[in-house]
Amino acid sequence: MLIEIKGLSKKFKDKQVIKNLDFCIDKGDLILIQGINGCGKSTLLKIISGLMSYEKGSIIFEKPLKIGAFIENPNFIENESALYNMKFLMELTGSFDKELVSSLFKDFQLDIEDKTIVKKYSIGMRQKLGIIQAVMEDQDFILFDEPTRGLDKASMKSFDKLISELNKMGKTCIICAHDGVSNINFNKLYDMEEGHLIEKTNIKV
Numbered sequence: 150m151l152i153e154i155k156g157l158s159k160k161f162k163d164k165q166v167i168k169n170l171d172f173c174i175d176k177g178d179l180i181l182i183q184g185i186n187g188c189g190k191s192t193l194l195k196i197i198s199g200l201m202s203y204e205k206g207s208i209i210f211e212k213p214l215k216i217g218a219f220i221e222n223p224n225f226i227e228n229e230s231a232l233y234n235m236k237f238l239m240e241l242t243g244s245f246d247k248e249l250v251s252s253l254f255k256d257f258q259l260d261i262e263d264k265t266i267v268k269k270y271s272i273g274m275r276q277k278l279g280i281i282q283a284v285m286e287d288q289d290f291i292l293f294d295e296p297t298r299g300l301d302k303a304s305m306k307s308f309d310k311l312i313s314e315l316n317k318m319g320k321t322c323i324i325c326a327h328d329g330v331s332n333i334n335f336n337k338l339y340d341m342e343e344g345h346l347i348e349k350t351n352i353k354v
């Protein structure tokens with residue numbers, strides 16, 4: 150087991166969003182979590198990625214993992230280009246690889262030499278930058294929250310291909326999505342209901 154979550158609970162004021170949740174993640178898992186708006190999917194991803202605190206329970210990582218996360222609206226340096234932003238993010242960890250980033254840009258129909266500032270990017274274009282930054286540093290475990298929202302058909306296909314490649318490389322991914330993921334071969338599918346994860350046996354999305 151790569152990550153073991155036991156008895157996880159999280160509330161906002163009086164609202165108990167996650168209730169005594171148990172969740173086991175194995176290396177190479179490709180997991181889909183679905184559930185109605187406001188059921189707690191983003192909250193769970195934020196907690197797992199270390200971006201949010203929780204009151205009760207434990208999250209045990211079998212070993213240190215490089216985590217990539219695309220959760221809600223990613224923040225960028227708005228008055229700079231996409232390339233500047235990617236360089237900035239990668240240089241924080243000392244690993245800027247222009248060739249790799251350039252090929253990810255191409256896969257998502259973006260031009261790495263485009264000097265347009267990010268503030269002028271469309272919703273879909275920002276979405277693509279968010280996806281790219283989550284995978285561009287060879288992260289082992291990647292969390293995606295609504296990754297296909299606002300993507301055109303070609304970019305949805307690029308996303309499917311990216312996920313399939315990550316899966317072949319043995320990466321572990323969790324995706325929360327309402328739609329746009331029907332071509333992805335998930336091996337585990339959950340519904341989030343009343344603060345718990347309920348595993349579905351029929352893994353057809």
Ligand SMILES: Nc1ncnc2c1ncn2[C@@H]1O[C@H](COP(=O)(O)OP(=O)(O)OP(=O)(O)O)[C@@H](O)[C@H]1O
Pocket residue numbers: 161164166184185186187188189190191192193
């Ligand atoms: N920072 C916060 N402060 C207070 N309440 C919050 C906060 N973040 C989330 N919530 C509440 O927690 C609940 C779960 O929100 P969350 O964003 O995790 O849901 P979700 O399943 O991701 O929803 P959606 O499908 O709409 O993205 C909601 O009722 C939301 O209002």
